Amino acid sequence: MWGENFHENSDRDREMMARLYPDGMHGAIAAGLSELLGDRVEVRTATQDQPEHGLSAEVLDNTDVLTWWGHATHGSVDDAVVDRVYSRVLGGMGLLPLHSAHFSKIFIKLMGTSCSLAWRNSADTELVWTVAPGHPITEGVPSPIVIDEQEMYGEYFDIPQPDEQIFLSTFTGGEVFRSGCTWRRGKGRIFYFSPGDQDYPVYHHPDIKRVLANAVQWAAPQRSIDFVAPAVVNEPAPRFRAQLAQDGEVSA
């Protein structure tokens, strides 16, 4: 679980964050995963203020699924770290960009679009509707999830058409948002999930914790994955010895 850990320490938000997220948002999300998945996972946290943002090659070499929350300081994330995460995703690591991570360097790099959206912070109620019942990420999740107060994220969300549309959200203001989406990139799986904001206690919501726990399991790589990103291959020899048949030629 990677957290920007900025709001937690900013003069403006320190007091509110201490109340909503005394262990930081990354701490709250990590605690939710541990609570629901127990021994099935080893949960660790890393934050942007650590050396290499806490994402050294060694750390990534031991990470199956990376959960990413960032907002205010996307621009100061080191490109070398972004490239390292990118390569590991193509090699098979799962990635869960959360909420304002729609504007993180790593998400934009993997999507190939601007990832821009419409937003308004006016304590809208958000309903999160399941449109892919039977998908593992929806296991045990009610439809809709009701989030009493949340920042509004609305369309147009500039993303590639998702491989799988899992959740759609509506807001008291009448807006709609593709709030739960999956894509495959290389050998890795990505699940973007928008609920969650520094101003609201969304990551303590039991249904949101359930979605994240499900998604971590869904995004986990196969046992045998090698985490080597795909690369160009110069095929030395053909599989067939063949030539084009002439018209009318009958096969043996």
Add this chain to the structure above:
Amino acid sequence: MWGENFHENSDRDREMMARLYPDGMHGAIAAGLSELLGDRVEVRTATQDQPEHGLSAEVLDNTDVLTWWGHATHGSVDDAVVDRVYSRVLGGMGLLPLHSAHFSKIFIKLMGTSCSLAWRNSADTELVWTVAPGHPITEGVPSPIVIDEQEMYGEYFDIPQPDEQIFLSTFTGGEVFRSGCTWRRGKGRIFYFSPGDQDYPVYHHPDIKRVLANAVQWAAPQRSIDFVAPAVVNEPAPRFRAQLAQDGEVSA
């Protein structure tokens, strides 16, 4: 433009329909297409009460895009006519199932799912948001379209994941619906669009007329299409004369 033409003639709805749709819903939709597309299209109507529901082989042989509105009498549509339409869609004819046609035999047959949904008739306001800007069906369409009063259609809508998600709708009740979806079946293109109901004058709404006019153009087949549904082919001869190369064998 095919219409069930039932509400128009039913004791319960005749008076209301005469006020909302004096030429029938099929008449209103056809008029909208003519108004916006002019000489680019030849618009004809057919109704369920005609022989062969107005969809004889000859009529279909001369139809590029079929628009379908049905609701109360899906069950009495002749299976032979459904099979004829199905075959023509696979052969390249465009199909626009509208609103309650989600439960038409032809739509269910092409989707392979129950096509069930949630609904409530309580004069909700519907907002129709574009999530595929740049798609031809959205040309000249505001986002959102505002429909003051309309039946609510909500998720879960049991359809295959659309090839392209064009519109998403929200309702004053807080629901969401995948209201504009495309699929390809065989050589034919399908656009399902949910706004439109016998109780509300939705088909007179200028933005709805625009969507339908765009969709008719989008769903039109290529000039050279032969309308022959795909069929099994026994390939007489291979294209290559080939055999599997042995390990280490070097290609010529």
Add this chain to the structure above:
Amino acid sequence: MWGENFHENSDRDREMMARLYPDGMHGAIAAGLSELLGDRVEVRTATQDQPEHGLSAEVLDNTDVLTWWGHATHGSVDDAVVDRVYSRVLGGMGLLPLHSAHFSKIFIKLMGTSCSLAWRNSADTELVWTVAPGHPITEGVPSPIVIDEQEMYGEYFDIPQPDEQIFLSTFTGGEVFRSGCTWRRGKGRIFYFSPGDQDYPVYHHPDIKRVLANAVQWAAPQRSIDFVAPAVVNEPAPRFRAQLAQDGEVSA
């Protein structure tokens, strides 16, 4: 594992089948699943010649994933059984239609297309290439799988665009085929896999057995699934009490 069990007992093929598949093709496929999955699955077989084709309501109520092989007698499969399987798939049961089951009633009903293809029985070598590395169905599967002799299945294969394209096959004749495809229908998952034919011992191939074992696990429903097919819902009350805001109105 459901088998048509026709070639096994036909005058023409009995001798060959006794040599290639002494326990029937359904027996060979079932044995492969048991060999690779052991206690993780309970494998049972059913055949078309049994009462209700071996697929009574009770049997289906206890089936998580149904594997389907049919070829010569698709037409005599009872529509009532097809409807029962269809409903269970929409409710969450996994389905694996194999090879010539592309023309089974259940596959056509779920796809909404003709499912026709090109074919030639001339002992082509088939190469099965992975195009979705990292997908659970590809775990432990080499790319390409080499099948020395197999019936050729080629494009155009008239199917809806797959949700996930897993495998593509080439043949010594130069043809290509979308040989491994997934779709979701309702709450259920479908994996079509084309390798496998009554004239060749393909189901004894270790890589093919691996694909089927992987696919059975992938298609298995969530623990909490209720196997109830989606149905229409009349929403009694809205989630929001709302009305359209007037232009320029400021939210509370």
Add this chain to the structure above:
Amino acid sequence: MWGENFHENSDRDREMMARLYPDGMHGAIAAGLSELLGDRVEVRTATQDQPEHGLSAEVLDNTDVLTWWGHATHGSVDDAVVDRVYSRVLGGMGLLPLHSAHFSKIFIKLMGTSCSLAWRNSADTELVWTVAPGHPITEGVPSPIVIDEQEMYGEYFDIPQPDEQIFLSTFTGGEVFRSGCTWRRGKGRIFYFSPGDQDYPVYHHPDIKRVLANAVQWAAPQRSIDFVAPAVVNEPAPRFRAQLAQDGEVSA
């Protein structure tokens, strides 16, 4: 039509190129478009050796569809020009990356993957099979297209799953390749097409010219498109005045 124009002027290839492509590859492609589309298009060329690679803001402001051929000098394409093209694609310009442009900066940036593949230059015959009959890009194109000699491009091709799979290619060596793929990014449409190489006269092939002419028309933006890339929007006011209803509350 943008061309790298490197092989045309390199010591190694100048002689061969003068024979195969006396007007450069970009010249041959441009001529094919003009031949087939006539007055419907205005075809211009630009090359990497020009100032700003011939792609100034003014040039792009007057470009509806950009066709891109590059190979040997991807790395020296200016990032500022790549960003300019990227922004214009998200705003609605069509893009056709050809053959070795799979490794161009612009294609990788739009895909979010490595875009690596397998290759072998041994004069394989390539067959290009249509798997989306009825798609405008396939209009008038035989299946398969037969290219007598061509570089082999094979899977695994590390791309996001295409929005639409149009063509699949096989080679005399037995390989397969997803040779014709579409994606939407922002408001723009992308068609990658792999046939075409500096060592073979593929761009003089009438069927290849037909595909490119079709694709240019398909990728052209709507008439009203504004070419402004999507950007974040701070929604000032909600569309609905709403609050969450209490359980059991009946709507007005």
